[in-house]
Amino acid sequence: MDTKKKILDAALTLFSEKGYANVFVAEIAEKVGIRAPSLYKHYKSKRMIFDAILEEMKRSYDGQAAMLRIDGNDPAADAGKFAAVSEDGLVEMGVSLFRFFLHDGYTQKFRKMLTVEQFHDPELAALFTRQYVDDALSYQSGLFAMLCANGVLKGEDPQIMALQFHAPIYMLLTMCDREPEREAELTVLLEQHIRQFAKMYKGDENR
Amino acid sequence: MDTKKKILDAALTLFSEKGYANVFVAEIAEKVGIRAPSLYKHYKSKRMIFDAILEEMKRSYDGQAAMLRIDGNDPAADAGKFAAVSEDGLVEMGVSLFRFFLHDGYTQKFRKMLTVEQFHDPELAALFTRQYVDDALSYQSGLFAMLCANGVLKGEDPQIMALQFHAPIYMLLTMCDREPEREAELTVLLEQHIRQFAKMYKGDENR
């Protein structure tokens, strides 16, 4: 594996655990298996490593967004899948997506790094909100609008539906980031949330 | 004002904006209006300042919890108020509570500080989850259980109701922490969320 890439991986891991300022260049180097001065042959400075991680992450965001969007980028294409899917299917899909975001090393580390660095820079703050809130809500709004138009769900404001669907899932995800030992317990809540959400917006009175 | 208290305030402000490691003792001192060495007459070390903030916060948590709980500590006592309250009243109460948490200097700074320091220490992680999730959900669960028992709302799982009520509000709050200029726009979403939540769990079909 490329040393340059190894450095980014090591740095991302450390930055996500301790934050940029608490990580020493020597630590990154040690994780890679070299000495600190050697690292400067690959990156001009510590800050350049951080910036490179950010750049890599922006590039790979389309890939992550594709996961989030299940299909790629078109809500209309996904609506059909959802329409046919059972409540159990919705739960299974939600849980497996949750598990991916929770356990995928790159995804989790980047989420944690952005979390602890979000107030250092308005650009990071905007990136955070865009990536973990606005884009997700925007996509899900489209999806729910479609499902309501199809009569699969009943709801008058898809944007609020998306907020009410997404926010609990994101909250459970960040709880697992902080206390991984609670994953099993919180996955149960996740499942119950999705089930109740589905029931509610189907107009089911038995709740 | 007591210098010792001034130091805590200055440090909390700086820690919440830049994180513990990025704040220098000299910065804190400057904000207080003294020189760095003078500060050591009040606190033995930089870490002791951080610890003192944490202690102060734990002490004042009951006060904050009282705000969150509207009444103090007994959901049963609050349920009556809610039962009598209109949808508009619920919105007004939710919005003003939201504004308090967003604008109260101490509350906001402590939330931001805990956000950026949460992964440094399992104790901080547990404190974060307890304060911003578990305790809030636990209280709201009791409240919703009461309202369901009274027939004011219809729902079979108060814990999930609490999650679906609280998570969107908390998400909007953290968005305002990151991008204060979006407050107006997000307050509209907050209001729509509360209205739709109220309608849904009243069994209203017109949604």
Next chain:
DNA sequence: GTCTATAAGAAGATAGAC
């Protein structure tokens, strides 16, 4: 309790050999 001066040490970065 506050100051100036300074010690002590940490951490980012460079020089130059191999």
Next chain:
DNA sequence: GTCTATCTTCTTATAGAC
């Protein structure tokens, strides 16, 4: 590209006068 040795700067913290 990696190493050892080293420079430089920054930062916490202490000493001691006032």
